Amino acid sequence: MRYTLVITMMATLFLSLPSYAEDLNYNLYQLSVSAEDEIDNDIMKVTLLATHQxxxxxxxxxxxxxQMTSALEVLKKTSNIKYETGNYQTQPIYQNQQIAGWKASQEIELKSADFNQLSTLVGKLQKDLKISSMGFEVSKVVRQKAEQRLAVDALSQFKAHALLVQKTMGASGYQIVTADVNTGSSRPPIRYSMMRSEMAMASDSPGPAVEGGNSTINVSVSGQVQLTFN
Known part of the structure; x- marks a missing residue:
């Protein structure tokens, strides 16, 4: 678990404001803390493309x-794989500023937690379809659990650093003025190897070899604390 901390001092006294405004803007410190962890990606997504000229x-x-009807017939016989068709396009092919032909295409996205099953299925579908993209992500349930755990850690760190500022500055106490909790994630470059469609058609390989990798989930807490002095 990694943490980062940023502390910005805001101790400007606005003499022209009423006394209650002076109390509000005096001895303010801006704190920013984040907690992050690397979570294994448990969902694989593959976008396949049917195309012809x-x-x-x-x-x-x-x-x-x-091609798409054939792919859907195969998918209907599978389980644990979610799929939906996507963008359908028919575009002219120009040569010497004249239409020389037409290109049609349609996407279908597959998603599953079973990497091996999906990889094998993709290998079969590559006979007619091409791989447009492949990616990995953390499922919603796993992500929410990680974010809840990290939020507790980040909030604890926020309180700990507020107490540190209080003690360092010799204050008798502090109160939290504002606190914002934000979540985010990032993924390293996808690590996988896959064959071209022509190679897949000429071989008995079950499909592309894949490695899901991981995503970095982070939760940050930022806000203001005000020190009190007796």
Whole structure:
């Protein structure tokens, strides 16, 4: 678990303001603390693309529709894999500023917690479809648990540093004026290797080799504390 701390002193006394405003803006310290941890990615996402070029748009669409229908038939027989079709496009292909053909394409996104099953399935679907993108993420349930745990750690650190400022400055006490809790995450570059579609069609490989890696989940707490002196 890693923590970071930023302390900014705000001890400006505004003499022109009423006394209650002076009390509010006097002996203020800005604290910023964050706690983070690396969490294993437990969800794999793959976007596949059905695409075909032909002289007629109807022919290009016909082939893409056939490829996608075939893929959906395979997916309907599987379990533990979520999928949904996405962007469908038909675009002209120009040559010498004239339409020389048409290209049709459609995406389908697959998502699963079973990396091996999804990888094997992708290998089968690569006979007709191409891999457009592949990624990994932390599931919502796992993320929420990590964020709750880190929030407790960050808030504890915020209180500990507020107490440290109090003791260091010789104050008799402190009170929290504001406190904001924010969450975030980042992922390192995805580590995986995959074959081109042509290679997959010519081999008996079950699919791309994958490694989910991890994501860094962080929770930050920032706010103001006011020192009190007797």
């Amino acid at each position: 032909a002289s007629l748009s109807s022919e290009a669409n016909k082939v893409v529709n056939k």
